[in-house]
Amino acid sequence: MERNKRNGRVTIRDVAREAGVSQSTVSHFLNHTASLSPETKQRIREAIKKLHYRPHLVARNFKKRRTASLGLFIPDITNLFYAELSRGVADAAREKGYSVILYSTSYQREMEKSFIELVEQGQVDGVVVSYSLIEDSLWNRLFDCGVPLVLVDIYPFTSRYPSVVMDNEKGMEMAIDYLHGLGHTEIAYLGEPPYVLTLVKRQRSFLASMQKRGFSVKEKWVLVEERTQLNRVEIGFSLGKRLLQNQSLPTAVVASSDLVAIGAMKAFLSAGMKIPEDISVVGFDDILLASYFHPSLTTIRQPKYEMGKMGVEFLLRLVEGESAFQNAILEPLLVERNSCRRLQ
Amino acid sequence: MERNKRNGRVTIRDVAREAGVSQSTVSHFLNHTASLSPETKQRIREAIKKLHYRPHLVARNFKKRRTASLGLFIPDITNLFYAELSRGVADAAREKGYSVILYSTSYQREMEKSFIELVEQGQVDGVVVSYSLIEDSLWNRLFDCGVPLVLVDIYPFTSRYPSVVMDNEKGMEMAIDYLHGLGHTEIAYLGEPPYVLTLVKRQRSFLASMQKRGFSVKEKWVLVEERTQLNRVEIGFSLGKRLLQNQSLPTAVVASSDLVAIGAMKAFLSAGMKIPEDISVVGFDDILLASYFHPSLTTIRQPKYEMGKMGVEFLLRLVEGESAFQNAILEPLLVERNSCRRLQ
């Protein structure tokens, strides 16, 4: 970078001086906000080139009272579900000229707090929230600071914000339906910590769907981890092992997510069981890699990338001044692979 | 957020007025940069509370000529290698008071360019680069704009910057050594596009290590994909299938990364082969989930999280004015699982 005498950065002033015009003329040139004479333009162009001038983005946005960036609240970027969602968010944001600041909390209170503070201090123009704040008071701080918000994969527990979710009840019902169609009636549920309503709904819908069909649900077959911070795959593994401690086993298992399903499959295989011969498994999400496990995982697909993308679209409408907003509910899709067998 | 009359945001001015002191006194209060009388402090505290004042981070940093954020250049956040690395970067950054802006390019020129422009325009104080810019001229723009840089998982092709890499040659040699120890001499290499030196080194080291041991390398057993943008797992799958078209097959396969290995395993299993009975597989990276595939993947571990973390540490020294810098080379570790068998 070229440096000017004073402090380093080449500013619009330096360009103006070099070109023999005023600051505002250079600004007009940069923003095409006035028509300038060809000669002036040329002089400015040369000055810019000579000094290697680049407008200072932050100053520019500061003046315009915006940051052109969005915050992305997620619990864990190494969870493929969130990674795929993030990609949708990042792509949509970039397309509209916004940057994405990563607020990935590792499910930790401290991190939540520190990110919320950044939001309160105006670091971003809007926030995509795919995460349930553990500490309730932080939600209030987020709401109170008046920053535009969109809830993605989080149910709109308050109706003040746009949101994008998949129909989780329906997704879970499709899973049960599918297993039912294959002749299964003895089905277990393995769940990660239901710390978001999304997960609560899956669990409830599991129970409701089972009941609706007259299938009994053994308490010991509904295993839900409590400790929020654990790795999802490890949760699945440990729940899988716990399930195997039962006297009688179900013929099929539905997991709260693919990661849990994968962990559970590992537990089953490690115990010498065969999938789907000895037990069928259905996941939830359809993460990348789901089809690469052995056996490939039958699962309920969530349109993660699209959810992220749509979330940003909804958010930016708010950011750019619209007051109306939408709450989208997307459709689940069952992806049949090789982790389930037909009984008999 | 409380609003003042003029434009919305409550500023330090409003607080000063409310408390009956000057702006600078409030500033001193906020920054503990002068000792104030208890009464003044109290009045300011009350005013802040009453108005729900939050200092404006951007203005603050602008004044201080910094952004307190770092850019993270990666090709794909849904590639678990980069997701894990990103976590290290994010954690270290947060710990030091910096935010992370995601520059994930999807291996696309356009994206590269648009991110480089943001860097040139001063969006960040420093950049973690774990990505080889496809377009050479963009590297120059990055270098020329004088922003502090650290290269992570990228070899320092110029010696002007700090860097963190694992010893890729050694890692690959360990893989061959390991297979050798198990009695393998017929080994194939499946490689993703060697668009970074890191990958080139793995490939070269594969050839060198084979040669050193007097193992012949069949040309048809060294398969390397060219198309940069393809998904790594799919690359592995297609290379695996291509390998199977050979008349004679190797007894073992080394992949350029775990994702490629996983794809290849899928191809082998789909063709009715058993792993490791019919063919042994060694991966590279040890991504999360590597132990959950079937069979679990023997691989060379890269300390991804630590690399990200260390990268940020190196970078921040530069950002904070130090001129000396380090180039760290980390040690690989072979993680033995179940994807390889002893011959005989």
Add this chain to the structure above:
DNA sequence: GTGAAAGCGCTAACAA
């Protein structure tokens, strides 16, 4: 202990 004033790099009325 407190405040006046200048200025970070830029945009945007408004004037000329």
Add this chain to the structure above:
DNA sequence: TTGTTAGCGCTTTCAC
């Protein structure tokens, strides 16, 4: 078509 001026919200001398 070009320039003057007044800030955006804050920090930071430097004086009192």
